[in-house]
Amino acid sequence: MVNFGYGLTPSSAVKIIEGEDKLYRKLCEMEPDVKKCMACGSCAASCTAGDFTEMNLRKLILSLQRGYYQQALPMVKNCMLCGKCNIVCPRGINTRHLIMSIQKIYNL
Amino acid sequence: MMHERVFGSFDLFVLPFLVGMVFVLLFCLFGLLRILYQLSREERLKFYASLLNPANIIKNLKDIFFDCLIHVKLWRRNPLLGYMHSSIAFGWFMLIVLGHLETWFYIPERMELIYYPIFFRYFMQVSGTTVGGALFFFLMDFFLLVVLSGIGLAVFKRFRSRALGMKRTTRLTLLDYVALYSLWLIFPLRWIAEGFTAGVAGGSFMTVPINMLLSSFMKNPENITIAWWAYSMALSIFMFSLPFTRYMHIPTEILLIPMRNAGLKVRRHNKGYALAQLYSCPSCGVCIDACPMGLHRRSADATVYMVRQFKRANQARSLEIAEKCLMCQKCSSLCPISIDATELRLAFRSRQKYNILPDFQYLKRYLALSAEDDSAYAQAQNGQTEENSSGNPVMAVVSSIGSKVKSIGQKIMSLGSSSKEQQENIGSEKVLYYAGCMTSLTPVVRESVEKLLKASGVEWSNMDSGRSICCGRPLFLSGKMEQARQLVEANSEIIHNSGASILLVSCAICYRMFKEKYSLEGVRVMHYTEYFNELIKEGRLKVKRSALxxxxxxxxxxxxxxxxxxxxxxxxxxxxxxxxxxxxxxxxxxxxxxxxxxxxxxxxxxxxxxxxxxxxxxxxxxxxxxxxxxxxxxxxxxxxxxxxxxxxxxxxxxx
The missing domain is CATH 3.40.50 (Rossmann fold)
Incomplete structure (x- = not known):
């Protein structure tokens, strides 16, 4: 093999354990729109619960995708379902239903 | 001049009707017991107590007459549609009542036979020469004509529903069609059957002419029983399909009206009072046109289909329909039965299971915090918003102090001057303004309300200029009642601590929540449209008329x-x-x-x-x-x- 002087580093971000991935796939089945998220953060910026807590939907979605769900899931308890994220989402994702599905599928 | 034509007052053809009738009565009795059993103890007692209350009895009878028989709400919607329903319902009711009256009048000892009044013409020969006899003959034929005209309209509606004010009608089930066609057949068959006997047993303007017209056919006594058999069979098919079709609304609505007047509420989506609601739905389809979701395609999510899925206990489809609804309530406000469509959906939503449930304990910390340095926090926030709006923080503070001084001055003025209108003058009360979550996406609403409050010089403060708590309605609408209650508690505490006597709300969603689910003693919840309209009337807010x-x-x-x-x-x-x-x-x-x-x-x-x-x-x-x-x-x-x-x-x- 030719040595170019640099190598690929293993991804430190993605750490998917099989069981966790299964849940995420189930989420994608129920909420196909979750794949549309481009992590713009509009949801987090408009969040009512975010004023008081760590609630951040952008972060939550990213964490679920990467399998870091134990750390991120507790924040879903803070959501007041007010629906502002739903209105501001530029991708038209039904964020409220997404959050409710997460509350249904995942377990703390 | 009357006598019984048939010896023993029985004929085999009454059997299909008799068995069908007994089946329906037993089914209804069983259903009634089931619904009563599913009610909670308090609900049951409340219901029974209301049945004994004379005022309620009158109201029940009035509602049953106007809603079940006359269909007043449909008349208001479209006179032709109203006529169609009331002619069939009221006409049929009168035919049954008159049949019983006739039996009671001529041969009271036969009243105990349920089939006798229905087939009275077959069994009895009455002379039409007496006033009473002629009147009965005429009324029976008259109401038969009324029903037949209604049936004619119903057939016409199948092809051109728009003429009766309905763009779309309900997709019926197979059994619905069976019941529908047998219902259509009942009355022409009755006409023919009575026409057969009109020659021997008497009749009036409907039955005698048909007897004369088809005399060669109808004079043959052997055909008589066939006609009466056909009539009885049509009745029987209708009766046997009734419990499993939309026609179950006929008996159920008589139960639903007293239950509603007793003040019962939907708890479970398919139990007790809710079950009475489900069975009261006549699938008329008024909700299909009403539903804003079904504009561009044939909606399968309208309330009528929800009711059907709830009855079938189809969980997946029920959930889909229950979750999709906008809860705009247009269907229930137009529904001739006033079915609580949103309440039923809400009850279904609240049955959903979640592994993770929201918990708003963190708000307690916020409340403790805001109670400690309430004033400092509020001032900082007020200063901030002023800064944003006017661009000059110093001037903003000065002007806000100015307006406060002015408002206090005005309050003293109003205290001094008016004595009579003191209690009704809402402009002098302390106002707490709650803008709500959504308003943070439309800051112009808050700015405008603040400007108006300043212009009218009332004493007011902001409830949520900085961080705010949701009113709880979105949670409530998603069926998380317990979590919504936590928010209600948190907000109630803030409102009570403010000392305001008016809670001004600029969001319709919040307003409804505050009105319905909060118990704020001593605080009047007002929507800003009410409040500012009142201020304009009082002359505290002066607007000019533009040409727009x-x-x-x-x-x-x-x-x-x-x-x-x-x-x-x-x-x-x-x-x-x-x-x-x-x-x-x-x-x-x-x-x-x-x-x-x-x-x-x-x-x-x-x-x-x-x-x-x-x-x-x-x-x-x-x-x-x-x-x-x-x-x-x-x-x-x-x-x-x-x-x-x-x-x-x-x-x-x-x-």
């Missing part, structure tokens, strides 16, 4: 939800020219942004908004006015003409 043409959109939660239609219109009428929308007030079309819908996709919402805007702009207004920040955001995204908030309009036209 406005159209007002009734937000669902404000109009249908809380019955506020007049106040916003009165106020807008003072600020400009108010034109009508295509459909408004009770029939206003949801903007499509509703927090009530959990599962509606973005694309579907866009269609609804489009249609709603079309409806608003039929009279070419210059500006759409709405009194809900959510409607404002939703419309503003798609509207070609200007969309403004109610408060914004008033600010623009301040004197």
């Amino acid at each position: 043409k406005y159209v007002y959109h009734d937000p669902c939660d404000l109009g249908r939800g809380c019955g506020i239609y007049e106040e916003p219109r009165e106020a807008i009428e003072r600020a400009g020219h108010l034109v009508k929308a295509g459909k408004e007030r009770k029939e206003s079309i949801c903007c499509g942004g509703s927090v009530g819908s959990l599962a509606l996709s973005y694309e579907e919402r866009v269609h609804i908004t489009e249609h709603s805007l079309e409806n608003l702009t039929v009279n070419a207004p210059d500006c759409i006015v709405t009194a809900c920040p959510l409607c404002l955001t939703t419309y503003a995204k798609q509207s070609e003409i200007k969309v403004e908030d109610f408060a914004q309009v008033l600010v623009e036209n301040l004197k």
Whole structure:
């Protein structure tokens, strides 16, 4: 093999354990729109619960995708379902239903 | 001049009817016991107590007469549709009553045979030469004609429902069709059967001519029993299919009306009172045209289909329908039975299981914090908003202090001057303004309300200028009642601590929540349309009339939800020219942004908004006015003409 002087580093971000991935796939089945998220953060910026807590939907979605769900899931308890994220989402994702599905599928 | 034609007052042809009738009666009895058993103890006692209350008895009878027999609500909707339903219901009812009266009049000892009054003409020969006899003959034929005209309209409606004011009608089930066709057949067959016996047993203007016309056929006594058999069979088929079809609404509605008047509420989506509601749905399909979701395609999510799925216990479809609904309540406000469609959906939503449930304990910390340095925090926030709006923090503080001084001055003035109107003068009460979550996406609403409050010089403070807690309605609408209660508690504490006597709300969604689910003693919850209209009337707020043409959109939660239609219109009428929308007030079309819908996709919402805007702009207004920040955001995204908030309009036209 030719040595170019640099190598690929293993991804430190993605750490998917099989069981966790299964849940995420189930989420994608129920909420196909979750794949549309481009992590713009509009949801987090408009969040009512975010004023008081760590609630951040952008972060939550990213964490679920990467399998870091134990750390991120507790924040879903803070959501007041007010629906502002739903209105501001530029991708038209039904964020409220997404959050409710997460509350249904995942377990703390 | 009368005698019994048939020896033993029995004939085999009564059997199909008799068995069918007994089946229906047993089924209804069983259903009644089941519903009563499913009620909670308190509900049952409440129901029984209401049945003994004389005022309630009169109301029940009145409602049963006008709703079940006359169908008043359908008459209001479309006279032809009203006539169709009331002619069949009332006409048939009168035929049954008259049959019993006749039996009771001529041969009371036969009253115990349930079939006898129905087939009275077959068994009895009565002379039409007496006044009583002729009258009975005439009335029976008259009501038969009434029913037949209704049936004729019903057949016509199958082909041209638009002529009866319905764009779309319900897709029926197979059994519904069986019952429907047997119902259509009952009355022509009765006509023919009575026509056969008219020659021997007597008749009037309907039955005698048919007997004469078809005399060669009808004079043959051997055909008589066949005709009566056919009539009895049609009745029997109808009776046997009744419990499993939409016609179950006929007996159930008689139970539903007293239950509703007793004040029962839906708890489980398919138990007790809710079950009575489900069975009372006649699948008339009024809700299909009413539903804003079914505009561009044949909606399968209308309330009539929800009822069907709930009855079938189809969990997956039920959930889909229950979660999609905008909860705009248009269907239930137009429903001739007034089925609580939103309550039923809510009951279903609240049955959903979640592994992770929201918990708002963290708000307690916030409350403790805000109680400690309440004033400092509020001042900092006020300063901040002033800074944003005026651009000059020093001037803003000075002006805010100025306005405060002025308002106190005015309060003293009003205390000194008016003595009579003191209690009714709402301008002198302390106001707490709650803008709500949605308003943070439309800051113009808050700015306008603040300007109006300053202009009218009332004493007021902000409840949520910084961080705010949601009113709880979105949680409530998603079926998380317990979690919504936590928010209600947190907000109630803030409101009570403020010492205000008026809670001013600029969001229709919050307003409904505060009105219905909060118990705020000593605090009057007012929507800003009510409040500012009152201030204008009191002369504290002066607006001039502009030349602009406005159209007002009734937000669902404000109009249908809380019955506020007049106040916003009165106020807008003072600020400009108010034109009508295509459909408004009770029939206003949801903007499509509703927090009530959990599962509606973005694309579907866009269609609804489009249609709603079309409806608003039929009279070419210059500006759409709405009194809900959510409607404002939703419309503003798609509207070609200007969309403004109610408060914004008033600010623009301040004197």
